[in-house]
Amino acid sequence: DAKTTQPNSMESNEEEPVHLPCNHSTISGTDYIHWYRQLPSQGPEYVIHGLTSNVNNRMASLAIAEDRKSSTLILHRATLRDAAVYYCILRDRRGGSNYKLTFGKGTLLTVNP
Amino acid sequence: EAGVTQFPSHSVIEKGQTVTLRCDPISGHDNLYWYRRVMGKEIKFLLHFVKESKQDESGMPNNRFLAERTGGTYSTLKVQPAELEDSGVYFCASSHSGHGTGIYNEQFFGPGTRLTVL
Numbered sequence: 001d002a003k004t005t006q007p008n009s010m011e012s013n014e015e016e017p018v019h020l021p022c023n024h025s026t027i028s029g030t031d032y033i034h035w036y037r038q039l040p041s042q043g044p045e046y047v048i049h050g051l052t053s054n055v056n057n058r059m060a061s062l063a064i065a066e067d068r069k070s071s072t073l074i075l076h077r078a079t080l081r082d083a084a085v086y087y088c089i090l091r092d093r094r095g096g097s098n099y100k101l102t103f104g105k106g107t108l109l110t111v112n113p
Numbered sequence: 114e115a116g117v118t119q120f121p122s123h124s125v126i127e128k129g130q131t132v133t134l135r136c137d138p139i140s141g142h143d144n145l146y147w148y149r150r151v152m153g154k155e156i157k158f159l160l161h162f163v164k165e166s167k168q169d170e171s172g173m174p175n176n177r178f179l180a181e182r183t184g185g186t187y188s189t190l191k192v193q194p195a196e197l198e199d200s201g202v203y204f205c206a207s208s209h210s211g212h213g214t215g216i217y218n219e220q221f222f223g224p225g226t227r228l229t230v231l
Contacts, residue, residue: 043117043204043222044156099144099208100169101220103156 004088009108012078020073020107022088027068032091035062035073036101037084044087044103047073051093083111115139117223119205125229131193134226138187138207144168145188146208146220147180151201162188163210195230202227 005023012018024033034049048055048062050071055062061074075082085106091099118137126132138145147159159178160170164185173180177196182188192199206220 038156041224043206043225044220045222046219049219099161100146100158100172101148101156101206102158103148105155 004090004104006086006088006104006107008105009110011110011112012075013112014080015077018075018078018082018109018111020075020086020088020109021070022072023070024088024090025069027090028092030092030094032093033062033064033068033071034089034091034101035060036087036089036103038087038106039081039084044101047086049091078109078111080111080113083109085109117205117207117221119203119223119226121226122224123227123229125231126195127231128197129194131191132195132228134190134192134203134205134228136188136190136205136207136223138205139209139221141209142207142221143185143210144208144218144220145182146206147188147190148172148204148206149201150204151198154201156204159190192228195228197230200228200230 032049032051035047036044037047038044048060050062063072085108087103087106089101120135124132143164145162148156150156158172161168162182165182179191202225204222204225206222208218208220
């Protein structure tokens with residue numbers, strides 16, 4: 001699996017936007033970019049995914065660079081509940097053994113009240 | 114709709130004993146996955162079921178681990194005999210297959226089972 005690089009930690013203030021970066025310079029043309037997060041004492045949860053175009057859903061936005069070598073997860077207004085570890089994961093759309101999620105260390109997001 | 118449930122939430126056993134973890138996926142989800150996080154490490158994939166068949170078991174650490182999914186519903190993960198290094202949190206996840214786009218479909222995770230081997 002192609003690897004991703006994320007900052008170990010980031011800090012934000014409540015109700016401010018948060019931009020979580022992810023580098024994936026070796027991404028292949030068949031890789032989707034997925035984001036999951038893990039709240040304290042819970043299992044991971046899906047946030048968003050995309051291929052080439054920017055994506056929005058009720059939780060967040062995903063901005064993908066034109067060359068696809070990096071992406072940014074955007075939380076428009078951070079809340080205390082958004083404090084979690086955020087994982088940027090590449091998944092090959094060709095399936096097979098690529099159904100699995102390969103977690104890295106992720107970014108620990110702290111949200112200050 | 115009920116989410117993915119796992120039982121027990123915690124288990125403390127002695128080295129050499131047997132433990133069986135259970136996962137109930139979301140109803141109708143054909144795909145079921147097991148992952149684990151051992152102390153200080155990243156979450157690692159163990160295996161993937163499609164219905165009752167093992168699609169990918171490349172992450173199973175050794176033959177002390179046995180996963181089953183009889184009837185394609187709930188799954189069990191048995192560790193026999195347990196060793197100290199098996200301590201960690203075991204997560205189960207499920208996803209819908211749906212129209213051949215299963216690779217894209219989000220995985221729904223359970224809360225995990227914390228296993229402590231003494």
